[in-house]
Amino acid sequence: MAWPFSHSSYMCISLLLLLLLVSLASQSCNGLNSFGFDIHHRFSDPVKGIMEIDMLPQKGTSEYYVAMAHRDRIFRGRRLAGDHQTPLTFAAGNSTYEIANFGFLHFANVSVGTPALSFLVALDTGSNLFWLPCNCTSCVKGLKASNGEVIPFNIYDLKGSSTGQNVLCGNSLCEEQSQCPSSSDTCPYQVNYLSNGTSTTGFLVEDVLHLITDDDQAKDSNTPITFGCGQNQTGAFLDGAAPNGLLGLGMRNVSVPSILANQGLTSNIFSMCFGSDGYGRITFGDNGSLDQGKTPFNLMASDPTYNISITQLIVGGNVADIEFHAIFDSGTSFTSLKDPPYIQITQSFDSLIKLKRNSSSDLPFEYCYDISPNQKIEVPTLNLTMKSGDNYFVIDPIVTVTGEDAGLLCLAIMNSDDVNIIGQNFMTGYRVTFDRENMFLGWKESNCYDDELSNLPINRSHSPAVSPALAVNPEATSNPSNDPPNHSFQIKPASVFMMASFLILAIL
Numbered sequence: 450m451a452w453p454f455s456h457s458s459y460m461c462i463s464l465l466l467l468l469l470l471v472s473l474a475s476q477s478c479n480g481l482n483s484f485g486f487d488i489h490h491r492f493s494d495p496v497k498g499i500m501e502i503d504m505l506p507q508k509g510t511s512e513y514y515v516a517m518a519h520r521d522r523i524f525r526g527r528r529l530a531g532d533h534q535t536p537l538t539f540a541a542g543n544s545t546y547e548i549a550n551f552g553f554l555h556f557a558n559v560s561v562g563t564p565a566l567s568f569l570v571a572l573d574t575g576s577n578l579f580w581l582p583c584n585c586t587s588c589v590k591g592l593k594a595s596n597g598e599v600i601p602f603n604i605y606d607l608k609g610s611s612t613g614q615n616v617l618c619g620n621s622l623c624e625e626q627s628q629c630p631s632s633s634d635t636c637p638y639q640v641n642y643l644s645n646g647t648s649t650t651g652f653l654v655e656d657v658l659h660l661i662t663d664d665d666q667a668k669d670s671n672t673p674i675t676f677g678c679g680q681n682q683t684g685a686f687l688d689g690a691a692p693n694g695l696l697g698l699g700m701r702n703v704s705v706p707s708i709l710a711n712q713g714l715t716s717n718i719f720s721m722c723f724g725s726d727g728y729g730r731i732t733f734g735d736n737g738s739l740d741q742g743k744t745p746f747n748l749m750a751s752d753p754t755y756n757i758s759i760t761q762l763i764v765g766g767n768v769a770d771i772e773f774h775a776i777f778d779s780g781t782s783f784t785s786l787k788d789p790p791y792i793q794i795t796q797s798f799d800s801l802i803k804l805k806r807n808s809s810s811d812l813p814f815e816y817c818y819d820i821s822p823n824q825k826i827e828v829p830t831l832n833l834t835m836k837s838g839d840n841y842f843v844i845d846p847i848v849t850v851t852g853e854d855a856g857l858l859c860l861a862i863m864n865s866d867d868v869n870i871i872g873q874n875f876m877t878g879y880r881v882t883f884d885r886e887n888m889f890l891g892w893k894e895s896n897c898y899d900d901e902l903s904n905l906p907i908n909r910s911h912s913p914a915v916s917p918a919l920a921v922n923p924e925a926t927s928n929p930s931n932d933p934p935n936h937s938f939q940i941k942p943a944s945v946f947m948m949a950s951f952l953i954l955a956i957l
Contacts, residue, residue: 484660484670484715484733557731559696560659561676562610566603571691572731573780574721574755574883577699578640580649580677581605582692587681589692602693607654607678612671616653622675622703623653638677647684649695654678658705674708698779700753700885709733710885721779722880723873724897725845730880737882741893744835747774748888755883757871757890761834762790764797775869777881777890783813784872785865794831798860801829810857812850817859820849826858841892844878 560567561581568581582588583605591601607613616622616636618629623636636653658674679694686692697704698719702711710717715734722730737743747756755777762769773790786794795816799806804818804826820826831843850857861874882891 484709557696559694561605561674562656563612564610565659566605568603568605568694570694570696571780572696572698572721573778574698575776575778575780576640576695577697577701577704578638578677579674579694579696579703579705580638580640580651580679581694582682583607583651583654583678584680585682587683587687588679589682589687605678607656610656613654613656616655616675620653620675624703640677647686647690649677649679649682649686651678651680670714672709672712672714674705675703698883700755706733706883706885717885718882720880720882720891721876722895722897723876723878724895725877729897735882737884737891738893741880741882741891742835742837742839742841743882743884743889743891744837744839744841746888746890755890758836759790759833760836762793762797763830763832763834764794765801765829767797767801769793769797773869775871777871777876777883779873779876781870781872782874783861783863784875785863785868785870787865787867787869790869791862791864794862795860798829798831803827804858807857810859812857812859813863814848814859814861815864816862817857820851820856820858822851822854822856828858837889843875844894846875848874 556569556571558567559570570579570581582590582602584607585604588604589602590604591599607615617632618626618634618636619632620636623629625637625639626632628637637651638653639648639650641648653675654677655673655675657671658676660670660672698706701707706715706717706719709715716736718736719731719733720735720737744757746753747758749756756774757777758772758774760770760772762771771790771793773787775786799816802818804820807817807819810817828847831846833841833843835841846861848859848861850859876892878894878896879892880895880897882893884891
């Protein structure tokens with residue numbers, strides 16, 4: 450499938466990545482606490498504001514949704530994989546930037562080494578290793594403008610950092626010890642992504658990751674972190690996906706949350722907040738809140754992931770007892786389900802919504818409907834009942850594409866033939882807590898601006914299920930049943946965004 454953007458528009462999005470990278474200053478830091486940072490959607494207004502141009506697809510256009518779904522397909526086959534400390538975040542702050550065209554949804558600015566260098570890295574709960582481009586033989590090294598000017602990316606150099614050192618094969622974080630001639634050799638690594646020949650290869654190093662406490666005092670913390678010196682990137686990584694590195698948030702010991710917890714810097718918990726406007730936060734050591742919903746992880750020793758069980762689906766008034774497993778994955782734009790849950794949700798939704806179905810759309814969703822400006826629409830609500838019994842109300846399961854005279858409303862779920870994934874669109878409106886201490890997923894409604902971080906003592910035992918999370922719709926807060934009420938909204942006329950282009954860039 451071809452990219453839905455012109456070459457020049459695509460390259461301008463690449464420039465956005467660079468400008469975000471170089472505009473955020475690195476800071477050094479020192480201390481024991483907990484850390485967090487803000488996140489933004491790649492197509493959010495704050496990100497477009499940094500560019501000071503509107504060259505990105507506007508949310509609500511077909512280009513926007515096709516772009517994110519295309520990136521989901523590319524990476525669908527990738528390898529999934531102390532109680533009172535103050536939360537920690539990156540030295541540049543806890544903002545992240547959602548940049549879906551480059552393969553992953555959320556990016557954050559991190560600074561590494563001495564002197565510190567800044568990198569705009571992809572954040573992914575579906576992988577484990579933190580890696581940076583490093584002494585590359587094959588990687589994205591920068592951008593070339595149409596006027597010939599070269600704008601370089603930062604590339605990590607072990608010899609250029611006074612605090613960097615090799616990680617040896619005898620280290621417990623070396624997962625490729627079978628490839629080592631001896632325990633005193635430098636540990637190699639290779640991470641293969643199962644689609645499109647995408648991989649990263651290099652060796653492990655240790656250097657300081659500059660963090661600050663996510664509180665009013667903002668104390669510095671130079672934290673030793675093991676990461677991959679990525680010498681050879683292939684496949685989509687050369688086409689712009691995670692061009693400046695990737696920060697794995699998975700469950701293995703080599704991931705950043707695991708390293709921070711094992712060093713006693715934070716509890717073994719982190720949270721990600723997904724705002725409806727593309728703004729968000731990630732915080733290491735955020736223990737969640739007492740009134741959040743939660744459900745246990747299903748753990749496989751060979752490949753632990755953030756896998757949960759759903760036992761019931763409620764669409765409007767249609768209740769179905771269907772139990773299935775799904776992975777909460779921040780690196781996927783749209784939720785993707787296998788049959789029978791996919792059929793149950795989509796057909797129930799189709800039977801309840803009072804709109805004419807449109808089967809000729811080029812959008813990546815099967816269930817789309819014609820809408821007109823100023824039309825009031827009753828949209829069936831969607832609730833996932835978790836294994837714990839707590840309810841997860843999907844706040845915004847639809848997308849709309851509007852024009853001056855007509856538009857489309859789509860149920861934003863894709864059909865999968867391999868694995869069930871709860872994507873970022875189902876997490877929108879929630880602060881999601883990945884509690885690896887007690888092995889459960891937590892969630893609470895949030896706009897991501899007003900969150901107060903929690904460093905409550907961790908409950909080492911599994912307490913009874915807390916009250917279910919409530920939908921944003923005020924009507925839902927007064928509904929005592931498991932059947933959330935329908936909510937309505939009015940379609941406002943809007944022009945379909947037309948992308949302009951005046952700067953041609955090339956990835957180097």
